[in-house]
Amino acid sequence: MTIHAWITEAMSELIGAGIGTAKLDAELILSHTLRKGRTYLHMYRDEEIPPRLEEIANSRLALRLDRVPLAYITGHKEFYGRRFIVNPSVLIPRPESETIIEILKELLPNTKALPGHTKRLVDIGTGSGCLGITAKLEFPELDVTLTDISRHALTVAEKNAEALHAHVATLRSDLLTSYVLQPDIIIANLPYVDESWERSPETNHEPALALFARSGGLSLINKLLVQASDALPTDGLLLLEADPEQHDAIQTRARSLKLRPILVRDYCVILKKR
Numbered sequence: 411m412t413i414h415a416w417i418t419e420a421m422s423e424l425i426g427a428g429i430g431t432a433k434l435d436a437e438l439i440l441s442h443t444l445r446k447g448r449t450y451l452h453m454y455r456d457e458e459i460p461p462r463l464e465e466i467a468n469s470r471l472a473l474r475l476d477r478v479p480l481a482y483i484t485g486h487k488e489f490y491g492r493r494f495i496v497n498p499s500v501l502i503p504r505p506e507s508e509t510i511i512e513i514l515k516e517l518l519p520n521t522k523a524l525p526g527h528t529k530r531l532v533d534i535g536t537g538s539g540c541l542g543i544t545a546k547l548e549f550p551e552l553d554v555t556l557t558d559i560s561r562h563a564l565t566v567a568e569k570n571a572e573a574l575h576a577h578v579a580t581l582r583s584d585l586l587t588s589y590v591l592q593p594d595i596i597i598a599n600l601p602y603v604d605e606s607w608e609r610s611p612e613t614n615h616e617p618a619l620a621l622f623a624r625s626g627g628l629s630l631i632n633k634l635l636v637q638a639s640d641a642l643p644t645d646g647l648l649l650l651e652a653d654p655e656q657h658d659a660i661q662t663r664a665r666s667l668k669l670r671p672i673l674v675r676d677y678c679v680i681l682k683k684r
Contacts, residue, residue, distance in 0.1 A: 411464055414455035416440060420471050427475050435480055436471070442484045443467040477611040489540040492547070494570050499562035500537040501620040506677045507599055510649050511544050513678060514597070517647060518549060528553045534585055534598035534634060535559075537620055539567030541597050543576040552595075557583040560619060585630070586637040596638050599651040602627040628656060632663055635681075639667035642683040650679045 411419075417436045424432035437448050443466050444450070444459070459467065470483050481487040481502045487494055489503040490511055496502055518529075529552050533542025536556035546554040556567050556578055564580050571578050583589055586596075601620055603609065604627040613621060623629045631652060638648045648669060652660055657679055661671040664681050673680040 412456050412458055413440065413444075413451050416459055416464065416467065417451065417455075420467075423471065423475060427477075429474070429477075435474055438480060439470045439474060439483065440467050443470060478615050479612045482615060487538075489538075490544045490548075492544065492574060494538045494540050494543075495566060495573065496538050497566060498615060499560065499617060500566050501599075501616055503538060503540040507541060507651055509676045509678050510541055510597055510599070510651060511548060513649060513673065513675065513680060514545060514595070515548065517673075517680070518595075529594040530555070530591055531595040531597065532557060532586070532589055532593040534596060535600045535620070535630075536567050536580075537563050537599070539570045539576075539578070541599060542578060543567070543571055543574055545597065546576045546578050547574065554578040555581055555589065557581045557585075557589060559584050560617070563617075563620070585634050586641055589641075592643060593641060593646065594643065595647045595649070596634075596642065597649045598631075598634060600630045600634060602631060602652045602656060626656070626659075627653065628659060631656070631660060635660070635663055635667055635669060638681075639669055639683065642669075644683055646683040648681040648683075650681070651677050652679055653677065 417440060420436035421432045424435055429435060437451055441448050441451060443463055473483050479502055481496050482498055487496050487503050490508050494503060531545055531552045531554045533556045536542050536558045539556050542554050542556040546552055558564050561582060564582055568580055581588055601623040603621050605622050657674050660679050664671060668684045669681040670684050672682050
């Protein structure tokens, strides 16, 4: 089968499965299989695919038709201009999470450090490590620790840190429980989805541990608010990702814990210790 014929047939099957990104997905699956860029697929559309590679491409297409996320099929996902390794042990990085990095860039220059004090940043529930590693690469002067309750997730984060040459520490911990130092900045994309919410079929393939939380999705966020209130110094920062519908409840709970909301944007709530 030629490249063009395979893509055309794959697109038809993907559209039939209700996948709205059929053309892009078909091209990325074949591009990944052939180890060629998408431009190559267009330039050599009449080239025949070797039978063994066609078989592999068909197997990957079958996974996508079962609504396995493309990132798990290719084994990577772009985040803030960098490629991160992903597998079913970790949540796939979302574009909305990049807002945390953008806000961090706005706030960090205005956060005064004590003389001789290296700022400590902790990424809670790090998963692939995309947030903490990106923070370290954007702010090399930070002391960054990645924590997660999952050993498998920490393994993925460690591989990403090594691949991207980010000098970070990793720690297995239930939120802040095992972190004994005082953090200046906490960033966290914790599970905040309630199981009753409508969601895409792709999320069925992501780790439930990284996706769902009780109490309307707020159980872990509320637990972290209590820990952060105790752990952060005055003017310390907590940057949380959450659904916009949860923002009011988070801010109300935070105010009762001496955490002052200073910014709400998109999927992010930013709190400062009073």
